[in-house]
Amino acid sequence: MDRIANWLNRNSLYVALVAAWVAMCGSLYFSEVRGYVPCVLCWYQRILMYPLTLLISIGLLRRDGNLPHYVLPFSLIGLGVSTYHYLLEKTDLFAGSAACQQGVSCTTQWINWFGFVTIPFLALTAFLVISIMSVIALVNREPAAQDEEGDPLRMPWLPVSGLVVIVLAVFAGLFVSGTQNTQVVPAPANLFPILSLTPAAGTMQAGADSTNVMVHGEQLYLQSCAACHGLDGLGVVNLGNQLRNSDFFADNSDEQVLAMIRAGRELNDPANTSGLVMPPSGGRPDLSDDDILAIIHYLRAP
């Protein structure tokens, strides 16, 4: 335990270095290979994270004892932005906030591993690691320019470039395998099992009920889908395609459309026509089947 603590006291900024490079490569992987469109808050986090890769590399190379002072303002503000972003995704604390009303909604959850690991969560973790490592360096007055005898130390080219090269090599592998992925995935629309639907979904035609469903569907559509598919459902260039009066809606039953929306559509899906990704459930895993059926009814209405 002591040895690990000792090692960390001397080398915490190397951990920060790896965290920053992994975060940058990871975010580029999500946007450039997987095709996930960054929202406005994602861009702010990128603005704070990307410079840290070079800042920490150069500071370590030059053994600049002030390095933690340069890193902490970036990482702490980044921590604030990613925490805000994560809370926006997962809680109602900031419901009605004006953030991200244009372009991709900030609450689109492109990934949701284990039910809580989203992209802002990953950014939050990286900013937290970098902040903690910088504080450890600050306390231990690292990086030190001299050894115990007071002799100046050389630039640590090997560890700094070695770590950067390892991270780049790992991601280069991911980039290459991601872009050459020609695996054929069956088209979802025809092959998905019909999901079990609650009776309410089947009885939507009736009078007042159907008006309610329509209003509900419209509200949900505007909140969750309109950012990519347009306020009128006619699509937005480079974000999402036309839904209202589309062939897809004409050719598929409600259940089939529902199954497609639940699954989303990755880039390597043969049904993908736009070269853009549709996130599973439109990035809103909290919507129920009835919610999505209400959206479908709203979109089918003349």
Ligand code: HEC
């Ligand atoms: C982040 C952007 C984004 C959001 C949010 C989003 N979509 Fe999509 N959606 C897309 C893209 C891009 C495609 C086209 C994928 C392709 O090329 O096949 C798509 C395709 C679809 C399709 C298939 C259309 C067709 O012609 O193949 C349906 C249906 C659909 N979306 C419904 C929804 C609904 C309902 C919501 C809200 C719950 C939603 N989408 C939210 C981006 C989005």
